Amino acid sequence: MAQISPASDPRLESLSARQSLPLLADVALWMAAAVVKWDCRHRSRRALTRLTPHQLKDIGITPEMADQEIRKPFWIP
Incomplete structure (x- = not known):
C-alpha cells in the first residue's frame, strides 16, 4: 500500500531542510x-x-x- 512520506509533508519539510538544528530540536523533529x-499507517489500515x-x-x-495489513500494529511498516 502506498503511503505518504512524512519527509514530503510541507509542515515538516522546512524544518528538515535546515542544516544545524540543536539536538533537542532534532529529537523533536x-x-x-x-x-x-x-x-x-493507522488511517490507511482503518480505511x-x-x-x-x-x-x-x-x-x-x-x-x-x-x-x-489491517492486523499489523501502527508502528510496523
Whole structure:
C-alpha cells in the first residue's frame, strides 16, 4: 500500500531542510515524523476495513492481503 512520506509533508519539510538544528530540536523533529508516519499507517489500515471485496480487487489487493495489513500494529511498516 502506498503511503505518504512524512519527509514530503510541507509542515515538516522546512524544518528538515535546515542544516544545524540543536539536538533537542532534532529529537523533536524525529518524534514528530514518527507520529505522522504512525498516524498515516493507522488511517490507511482503518480505511482498508471499509472497502468492499470489489473495491479491494480494483486496487489489486485480495481480502486476505487486506486482512493481513489491517492486523499489523501502527508502528510496523
